[in-house]
């Protein structure tokens with residue numbers, strides 16, 4: 387029965403041990419095919435912000451598919467739901483008046499931003515600005531540009547050169563961006579890509595003042611600042627729609643996906659500040675770029691229903707509550723001899739960093755035996771990024787599961 391090739395897996399192990407099959411979900415819980423219940427510590431891959439089993443989103447998608455599933459967003463085509471979503475997102479954008487370019491997911495959003503940054507400088511008569519810069523530990527999806535830009539060596543190895551014009555700097559020191567500018571010249575650098583919180587690379591919060599400083603450096607040197615908010619967008623950073631809003635980053639480009647639809651159907655969006663869009667909206671220029679399913683009407687309907695839920699149930703406040711609750715309730719785990727540290731305190735995001743990184747994968751299975759579904763990010767960082775509907779009592783239950791699993 388193993389025709390399915392899983393991503394990021396040793397398929398020999400999956401063949402031997404079998405897959406973990408999620409049959410259904412409800413709120414902060416998922417259920418396997420034997421109907422065993424697990425607290426979903428990660429909200430899938432960081433996306434089920436409104437929780438599992440929302441019939442309202444399913445109904446909105448079904449109604450849209452009955453009208454028209456999708457047509458196209460190339461040329462002058464589009465659909466009402468897609469237009470409505472673009473207006474709504476632009477109104478939430480950290481930079482007022484942003485334009486919205488829809489994609490099929492986060493990796494598409496990154497590729498779109500990397501290409502647009504270069505095209506923008508070309509339009510401005512500066513075609514030598516082609517280099518894109520990322521950080522160690524960073525994850526920017528799995529398309530070629532994103533893989534090359536990101537800073538997880540294992541993900542980049544054994545392909546030959548993925549992309550010539552990509553550079554990696556240290557993840558936590560703005561001086562390393564200045565050093566790169568000194569070395570190769572700002573006149574060759576198109577953009578700097580920055581996850582406000584390092585996510586898949588191990589869940590590392592930005593050092594105090596880091597984001598403001600790299601933002602300042604980019605502005606000073608005419609380097610586009612791309613906030614990769616695929617994880618942090620749509621409320622994952624407590625109390626605000628985007629980390630860029632909370633930290634007043636005003637990104638030139640902002641990449642999103644995941645929480646846009648809470649993962650009910652695939653969709654991504656790139657937010658483009660007005661001054662970047664301007665040369666393309668002035669007329670006489672085509673940007674020859676786009677995806678068949680970019681702005682898919684069914685996905686747009688899911689996103690609109692998802693945003694309705696976030697607003698109606700004040701889920702940005704719930705995410706802020708989880709920021710405080712996770713910080714407080716996970717702290718005692720740091721005392722455990724098998725735990726090196728707990729990273730938390732910004733958004734509904736935390737990591738229980740195991741002392742021995744080799745214990746990450748076995749710990750995923752041990753946690754399941756204690757009713758918790760998590761995953762190992764980076765080097766043995768057990769990921770915690772629950773849906774915003776997880777209650778404080780459920781956080782207690784999750785911490786209990788971790789405590790028992792640690793033994």
Ligand code: PLP
Nearest residue numbers: 491492493525526527585616617
């Ligand atoms: N950027 C970041 C920060 C991500 O965490 C991810 C996925 O986890 C991506 C981009 C790529 O998104 P996708 O997997 O939807 O292509």
